[in-house]
Amino acid sequence: MQVFHFDAQPLHLPEGHRFPHHKYRALRERLTGEPELRLQAGPAADWEAVARVHELAYCARVRDGTLSAAEQREIGFPWNPGMPVRALHSVGATLAATEAARREGVALNLGGGTHHAKADAGGGYCVFNDVAVAIRWLQQQGWAQRVLVIDLDVHQGNGTAAIFAGDDAVFTLSLHGEKNFPFRKVASSLDVDLPDDCGDDAYLAALDLALDEVAHRFPAPQFAFYLAGADPHEGDRLGRLRLSTDAMAARDATVFHWLWQRQVPAVVTMAGGYPTDLDAMLDVQVQTVRLAKGHWARWKNAADFAGAP
Numbered sequence: 561m562q563v564f565h566f567d568a569q570p571l572h573l574p575e576g577h578r579f580p581h582h583k584y585r586a587l588r589e590r591l592t593g594e595p596e597l598r599l600q601a602g603p604a605a606d607w608e609a610v611a612r613v614h615e616l617a618y619c620a621r622v623r624d625g626t627l628s629a630a631e632q633r634e635i636g637f638p639w640n641p642g643m644p645v646r647a648l649h650s651v652g653a654t655l656a657a658t659e660a661a662r663r664e665g666v667a668l669n670l671g672g673g674t675h676h677a678k679a680d681a682g683g684g685y686c687v688f689n690d691v692a693v694a695i696r697w698l699q700q701q702g703w704a705q706r707v708l709v710i711d712l713d714v715h716q717g718n719g720t721a722a723i724f725a726g727d728d729a730v731f732t733l734s735l736h737g738e739k740n741f742p743f744r745k746v747a748s749s750l751d752v753d754l755p756d757d758c759g760d761d762a763y764l765a766a767l768d769l770a771l772d773e774v775a776h777r778f779p780a781p782q783f784a785f786y787l788a789g790a791d792p793h794e795g796d797r798l799g800r801l802r803l804s805t806d807a808m809a810a811r812d813a814t815v816f817h818w819l820w821q822r823q824v825p826a827v828v829t830m831a832g833g834y835p836t837d838l839d840a841m842l843d844v845q846v847q848t849v850r851l852a853k854g855h856w857a858r859w860k861n862a863a864d865f866a867g868a869p
């Protein structure tokens with residue numbers, strides 16, 4: 561399975577900043593040597609691809625370092641020359657995973673899922689919306705028109721919802737904590753607001769119900785993006801939902817089963833995760849990667865069977 565990363569592009573945060581930027585490298589290191597994974601550095605996306613989603617003036621402010629103080633506060637990172645470089649690689653890793661998933665059924669970005677970024681503004685540690693850029697790229701290449709976003713990060717996918725509002729070709733599903741950031745949510749095609757401490761059973765029941773509704777309202781998607789945030793987990797300091805590690809596995813397995821039943825190729829992005837204990841969060845993320853690998857193996861076996869003499 562092809563897995564893309566971009567942690568060689570540093571974030572350059574000031575001392576004491578709360579964003580856990582070291583998690584990307586730590587996850588890649590945990591996965592190094594894992595059988596059947598092809599870990600690769602993601603290339604930088606080109607500005608033309610980014611500009612299919614983001615306004616040119618916003619792209620120019622990110623590129624040139626002319627974001628206002630308020631815009632930088634909203635993003636949560638102060639601008640430095642590394643910001644545009646890293647943001648383009650984050651998007652590029654998702655684009656590379658998209659191309660791989662077309663061929664192999666599933667591929668991963670060890671970051672990405674920057675779902676708070678809107679067309680003209682970043683927010684919540686998101687500069688560009690990698691999934692939105694990849695969707696426009698898929699459509700522009702003629703590879704897929706009807707695309708589904710399954711956003712199970714604990715925060716609502718407000719940026720993605722805003723970008724695809726009124727666009728019938730893209731269905732956005734977001735399951736999230738109702739009391740969590742962003743406090744002003746933007747309507748997705750389907751939003752499921754969950755209460756604090758909602759519990760494993762209620763969460764998994766809500767997910768089943770939501771996927772049933774997606775199947776009815778948006779039949780035959782040609783491609784999907786799964787934002788597999790680790791932040792609904794009980795070890796997350798921002799997440800509030802407090803799901804067990806087993807429930808996180810059941811969540812991922814439910815999504816992969818749903819996609820497999822419908823033969824929908826998908827990219828998995830790791831999205832959010834704000835650990836109190838980094839190792840515990842990495843356990844959850846590695847679990848997601850291994851379940852994705854099982855899903856990939858089913859695609860591979862089916863392809864080998866189809867190609868057999």
Ligand SMILES: [Zn+2]
Pocket residue numbers: 713714715789791831832833
């Ligand atoms: Zn999140």
